[in-house]
Amino acid sequence: MKFFEHKVVVGKSAFPILFMAFGAALFPSPSVADSNSKIKAIEEQLERITEELEQEKEHRRNLEKLIEELTIQGEAPSPTAETSPEPMVNPESEPPAGAEGELLEGETTTPLVFSEEKYSRGPEFTGGLTGILQGSSKTARGDGQTNASAVLDMEIVYSQNDIYYLIIGAKAWSGRGLDPALATDIPVNYGAERLAGDKDEGIIISHAYLEGLFLEKRFIISAGKMDVSSLFDENILAGSEKTAFVSGAFNRASGIVGKSLEPLFSPALRIILTPAPWAEFQAIYAHSGFDHLERNPYLVAQLSFRPSMGGLEGNYRFYYVSDGREYHDLGGAETRSNRVMGLSFDQFVTDHMGFFLRYATTDDTIKENRVASMASGGLTFSGGLWGRWDDLIGIGYARLGLNDNIDNSANSDGQTALEIYYNARLNPMIAITPDVQLHSNLPTAQDRDITIVALRAQMDF
Incomplete structure (x- = not known):
């Protein structure tokens, strides 16, 4: 000028x-x-x-x-950083130029090549508080009981060029829920049960990892501390204890079929390849501790298909877990690794209704695998059918298959669970969920059928 x-x-x-x-x-x-x-x-x-x-x-x-x-040389003046939320937090926000595969001025066509800073996004903070009041008609001691639990989730995401991400999360909890008072193979309060363990309260850095998105997000690599069990066997309609089902049978098979990775939040390396919009492959290398990472690895491979049927979303996942920790063979004192195979489907059949299926099975020659398989399925309805677009209704049924090679005389049929919930969105911040669970064939000699009623409050910020 x-x-x-x-x-x-x-x-x-x-x-x-x-x-x-x-x-x-x-x-x-x-x-x-x-x-x-x-x-x-x-x-x-x-x-x-x-x-x-x-x-x-x-x-x-x-x-x-x-x-x-x-x-x-990549030294051109930096574009102004966006102040709107990052797309993974708010999909409707307008991404900066070049964020969706469009090259910025001076950017090379090889995203793996490091370039000077062009813009940054964040840090962005999100969080949520999940409180559950839950009562059971019976416990392992025969009497009824009412317990409360609360879980606080916090996460910070920092983005560089919408290619490199630093993601740090923490969890705090108070209360262990009803599970310690019950003799059950299916967790009745998945969020509190998997997090609390034997501690009534605590706080922990749940994840802290770096993630890179390359080749127009067709190649993703993540490394650091992660919640490994949440990375696979996911399900859009049955995979969130905060907004959908409370029971563990309708959130993940891990921990019910096969043993969960311990500690729950562990070092991991994850790679995701998306060769086509309808296909994805994921591989995970994880470990139960931060020492001797070359020994006894926990390996996961998952193949996902996302076909579009009449414009309706669907996901079909198949996974395999190789658990390198030491387990005992039923035939003797030999120790060996464990394995789990499973699938997780979700499919919308109309704009307001979808179904889900989940199945997992494990090695029945291992002593620790008293539960050999689990099958679950159900339906989810959107409140748009009656004018409340943000509400959800879900109904699910699950059944466990016990290991025939182990004496399960106290419960030869395997535990079953029926759950119904209504998630009512009061405003963008608060949702209330009444929930009912009916469990049968618990692994006890008596009081094998119980009813559990819960009220969940979810607050997002």
């Missing part, structure tokens, strides 16, 4: 000179010598103006060349 402003100024200064030249030509003065000297002066001034213009043009060419060189 300065170049053009200077050019305009120079142009204005030339007009009086040109006017004088025309005046001299039209009205010559009596003195020819004077006229010749004036003409010569005008010519000299025009030459100086021409030289100045050429210098300005050369200066502009040099500036353009310098900008081009800086751009190629």
Whole structure:
């Protein structure tokens, strides 16, 4: 802009000179010598103006060349960072240029090559508080009991160029729920049971890892401390203890079929490949501690398909777990690894209704695998059917298959669970969920059928 402003100024200064030249030509003065000297002066001034213009043009060419060189080296001025939420938090926010595969000026077509900072996003903070009041008609001691639990989730996400992410999360809890008072193979309060263990309250860094999104997000790699059991066997309709089912049978098979990774939050390396919009492959290398990572690994491979049936979303996942920790063979004292195979399907059949299926099975020659398999399924309905678009109703049924190679005389049929919930969204921050569970064939000699009623409050911020 300065170049053009200077050019305009120079142009204005030339007009009086040109006017004088025309005046001299039209009205010559009596003195020819004077006229010749004036003409010569005008010519000299025009030459100086021409030289100045050429210098300005050369200066502009040099500036353009310098900008081009800086751009190629990745040193061009940084675009202004976006102040709107990052797309993974708010999908409707407008991403910055280049965030969805469009190359920024000067960015190479090879995203694995490091480039200078262009923009950053964050840190962005999200959190939620899940409180559950839950009562059982009977416990292991025969009497009824009412317990409360609360889990606080906090997460910070920092993004660099929408390619590199630093994700840190923490959990705090108070109360262990009803599970310690029950003899059950199916957790009745999945969120509190998997987190609390034998501690009534605590706080922990649940995850802290780096994640990189490359090749237009078709290749993702993550490394650090993670909640490994939440990374696979996921399900859109039956996979969130905060908004959907409370029971563990409708959240994950891990921990019911096969043993959960301990500690729950462990070091891991995850790779996700998406060769096509309808297919995804995921591989996880995890470990039960931070020492001797080369020994006894916990390996997961999952293949997912996402076909679009009439524009309705569906996900079909198949996974395999190789648990390298030491287990005991039923045939003797030999120790060996464990394995779990499973599937998790969710499919919308209308805009307001979908179904889900989950199945998992494990090695029945291992002593620790008293539960050999689990099958569950159900339906979820959107409140849009009756004008409450953010509400959900879910009904699910689950059944366990016991290991026939182990004496399960106290419960030969395997435990079953029926759960119904209604998630009512009161406002963008608060949702209330009444929930009922009916459990049969608990692994006890008596009081094998129980009813559990709960009220869950979810607050997001």
